[in-house]
Amino acid sequence: MSIKISEAPYKERIGKGIDNDFMRQAVSSAQGRFRNGRLTQAEELGNWEDWRQLGEEIRSHTLENIDYYLYQLSEEVEKRGGNVFFAETAEEANTYIENVVKKKNAKKVVKTKSMVTEEIGLNKTLEEIGAEVVESDLGEWILQLDEDPPSHIVTPALHKNRQQIKNTFQDKKGYDKSDTPEELASFAREQLRQDFLTADVGITGCNFAIAESGSVTLVTNEGNAEMVTSLPDTQISVMGMERLVPTWEDMEVLVSLLTRAAVGQKLTSYITTITGTRLEEEIDGPDDYHLVIVDNGRSKILGTEFQSALHCIRCAACINVCPVYRHVGGHAYNSIYPGPIGAVLTPLLDGYEDHKELPYASSLCAACTEACPVKIPLHEQLIRHREIIVEEEKKSPASEKIMMKGFAQWASNPAAYKLSTKVARSALKPWTKEEYVENGPGPLKGWTDVRDFPAPGKQSFRSWWNKRQKGGEA
Amino acid sequence: MKVSLFITCVSDIVFADVGKNTVELLERLGCEVDFPAAQTCCGQPAYNSGYLSEAKKAMKQMIKAFKDSEYVVGPSGSCVGMLREYPNVLKGDPEWEQPAIDLANKSYEVTQFIVDVLGITDVGSTFEGRVTYHPSCHMTRILGVKEAPTKLLKNVKGIDFVELPVKEDCCGFGGTFAVKNADISGEMVKEKSRHVSETEAEYLVGGDMGCLMNIGGRMRREGKNVKVMHITEILNTHVKEQGGVTA
Numbered sequence: 230m231s232i233k234i235s236e237a238p239y240k241e242r243i244g245k246g247i248d249n250d251f252m253r254q255a256v257s258s259a260q261g262r263f264r265n266g267r268l269t270q271a272e273e274l275g276n277w278e279d280w281r282q283l284g285e286e287i288r289s290h291t292l293e294n295i296d297y298y299l300y301q302l303s304e305e306v307e308k309r310g311g312n313v314f315f316a317e318t319a320e321e322a323n324t325y326i327e328n329v330v331k332k333k334n335a336k337k338v339v340k341t342k343s344m345v346t347e348e349i350g351l352n353k354t355l356e357e358i359g360a361e362v363v364e365s366d367l368g369e370w371i372l373q374l375d376e377d378p379p380s381h382i383v384t385p386a387l388h389k390n391r392q393q394i395k396n397t398f399q400d401k402k403g404y405d406k407s408d409t410p411e412e413l414a415s416f417a418r419e420q421l422r423q424d425f426l427t428a429d430v431g432i433t434g435c436n437f438a439i440a441e442s443g444s445v446t447l448v449t450n451e452g453n454a455e456m457v458t459s460l461p462d463t464q465i466s467v468m469g470m471e472r473l474v475p476t477w478e479d480m481e482v483l484v485s486l487l488t489r490a491a492v493g494q495k496l497t498s499y500i501t502t503i504t505g506t507r508l509e510e511e512i513d514g515p516d517d518y519h520l521v522i523v524d525n526g527r528s529k530i531l532g533t534e535f536q537s538a539l540h541c542i543r544c545a546a547c548i549n550v551c552p553v554y555r556h557v558g559g560h561a562y563n564s565i566y567p568g569p570i571g572a573v574l575t576p577l578l579d580g581y582e583d584h585k586e587l588p589y590a591s592s593l594c595a596a597c598t599e600a601c602p603v604k605i606p607l608h609e610q611l612i613r614h615r616e617i618i619v620e621e622e623k624k625s626p627a628s629e630k631i632m633m634k635g636f637a638q639w640a641s642n643p644a645a646y647k648l649s650t651k652v653a654r655s656a657l658k659p660w661t662k663e664e665y666v667e668n669g670p671g672p673l674k675g676w677t678d679v680r681d682f683p684a685p686g687k688q689s690f691r692s693w694w695n696k697r698q699k700g701g702e703a
Numbered sequence: 704m705k706v707s708l709f710i711t712c713v714s715d716i717v718f719a720d721v722g723k724n725t726v727e728l729l730e731r732l733g734c735e736v737d738f739p740a741a742q743t744c745c746g747q748p749a750y751n752s753g754y755l756s757e758a759k760k761a762m763k764q765m766i767k768a769f770k771d772s773e774y775v776v777g778p779s780g781s782c783v784g785m786l787r788e789y790p791n792v793l794k795g796d797p798e799w800e801q802p803a804i805d806l807a808n809k810s811y812e813v814t815q816f817i818v819d820v821l822g823i824t825d826v827g828s829t830f831e832g833r834v835t836y837h838p839s840c841h842m843t844r845i846l847g848v849k850e851a852p853t854k855l856l857k858n859v860k861g862i863d864f865v866e867l868p869v870k871e872d873c874c875g876f877g878g879t880f881a882v883k884n885a886d887i888s889g890e891m892v893k894e895k896s897r898h899v900s901e902t903e904a905e906y907l908v909g910g911d912m913g914c915l916m917n918i919g920g921r922m923r924r925e926g927k928n929v930k931v932m933h934i935t936e937i938l939n940t941h942v943k944e945q946g947g948v949t950a
Contacts, residue, residue, distance in 0.1 A: 243886055552891050592891070612750070634757065636754075640712075640744040641743070682916075
């Protein structure tokens with residue numbers, strides 16, 4: 230897998246999402262839970278806006294000095310016995326990891342949840358060299374068994390219900406119990422325990438790397454990261470190059486924002502940290518540790534108007550409030566990064582060609598911007614994308630270009646504008662019935678497919694005003 | 704106080720009553736209202752679609768039209784929000800940046816103007832009926848006006864005000880979004896229409912005709928008997944019935 234998850238065209242994906250009643254029900258109720266949880270936690274904290282401000286400051290300070298902190302991070306990791314590899318591309322990252330796995334002659338690799346390894350398609354690379362790769366996050370494991378891509382960045386299997394999960398376990402793992410969450414989870418636990426014990430290599434993602442100590446921190450609720458980071462002797466952490474903070478103190482602020490914004494928790498059940506290899510006096514930790522820092526298009530975003538998109542701490546608060554996401558689901562975005570942040574990041578990381586519709590898949594309601602705990606102006610960045618698509622990429626439809634040229638002439642010429650206020654009503658007359666258009670022509674058709682359009686009034690405001698000024702009440 | 708009405712193109716062409724109510728309301732509250740005839744559209748359809756140079760042409764026309772105004776007041780959170788965005792759009796333009804800042808600084812949405820500038824929270828109107836209010840996204844999140852409209856509504860005599868469930872959710876209008884992504888927009892407005900029905904309100908009130916045109920159009924399609932009104936219509940009701948009352 231890579232960033233893009235299918236070849237289906239945009240309209241088809243949207244239609245498929247809208248027609249999936251079960252998925253929409255699941256997404257809608259999850260959004261409600263997450264959103265209320267976030268609001269409750271924000272209120273309990275009291276000064277949420279101050280926290281957001283602090284979060285934004287930490288992220289923007291880090292990004293502005295990213296060269297310094299990446300250097301510090303790599304020095305600290307190496308000081309503590311780890312190896313650091315800077316991968317410019319997905320291929321470079323995969324090749325490096327493949328070589329570590331090959332060198333260990335590893336048969337089995339266990340992983341924690343990691344969006345960046347989805348992004349670079351790591352599992353496929355490792356499977357091609359014959360290694361068995363096991364996802365140990367419950368949601369990711371379900372999707373792996375089902376060969377289904379994630380539809381959400383925090384709860385990847387959000388689109389599935391327990392009956393579907395039970396069926397997957399039955400078909401793929403011979404499960405023969407009920408669809409109660411307890412029995413399903415208990416089965417997953419037994420299965421995964423064997424994998425933890427027999428794995429040769431553990432691969433983790435990274436929520437926050439801490440530059441001052443060369444540590445990688447993972448935020449989970451299932452404890453699977455504890456197993457992945459304490460059992461196999463060889464450990465590899467993979468991080469997007471922006472996913473670091475200067476200090477532990479900064480990490481504490483961002484984790485507080487992350488868990489609250491993501492799922493409405495004060496703290497997750499587990500915060501796991503890996504710092505280099507096992508020291509002589511320590512009883513656990515890896516003998517061999519690698520940190521792979523992935524660029525894959527990120528450094529091209531630095532210094533542009535999109536830099537703050539790299540502030541993202543992957544909490545999905547924007548996804549959880551997005552009405553578009555609610556109705557079409559994650560897969561419709563055709564990216565492992567769905568929702569508003571996905572619509573911003575995906576064209577940046579994977580180009581406009583395959584993703585040129587995404588920046589328009591938003592009513593610009595700005596619920597995302599308001600929810601973001603690190604204050605990324607998401608809806609504004611969607612407008613910036615549209616500007617690039619129109620003015621640089623020249624990918625907007627010809628009919629739209631003509632309309633907008635006409636718009637500019639109309640709106641910059643008061644005489645033309647005034648004329649339009651006079652003729653609008655008669656122009657729509659052929660389609661008007663009882664003061665409404667129910668089946669409109671041209672661009673109005675999309676509108677009238679779902680709702681009626683009011684006919685322009687019998688007189689414009691300005692004509693009423695002029696009559697009133699002349700002394701005759703209109 | 705001298706106020707220039709920024710009518711917005713939608714209300715100028717489609718909903719003239721919104722302008723009439725705004726003018727009458729402001730006059731009743733002691734303002735002297737004028738209407739600069741050179742005004743057109745704020746440019747938002749082009750700006751939000753990524754047509755920056757086209758949008759700037761509209762913006763410059765609007766800046767010229769309101770050059771001499773003391774206050775610019777409009778019956779739309781979204782369109783006024785656009786005016787307030789002009790300084791960011793025209794930043795660095797030696798000729799237009801300062802005029803853009805000037806316009807942004809004197810522009811207000813009508814309820815915002817009444818509450819924040821005139822300092823009035825009870826406009827002395829009377830309205831009988833069960834009313835719910837949709838706080839449009841651009842009014843609340845772009846312009847940052849969250850309380851003024853409901854403050855004014857709740858002080859209307861005789862009103863039976865009921866909160867709209869999940870009121871902060873977008874109705875699916877989004878300007879060109881409603882046409883370009885009509886499928887998604889349709890699902891959003893269906894959901895909003897369901898929420899309006901849950902309130903059992905007879906009137907849906909809002910501060911942005913784009914959103915009201917969208918929700919109202921959907922409810923009409925569904926055969927629902929809910930009357931859609933711009934907030935100034937309710938705030939101006941008293942005047943019409945009593946033939947003009949001064950504040």
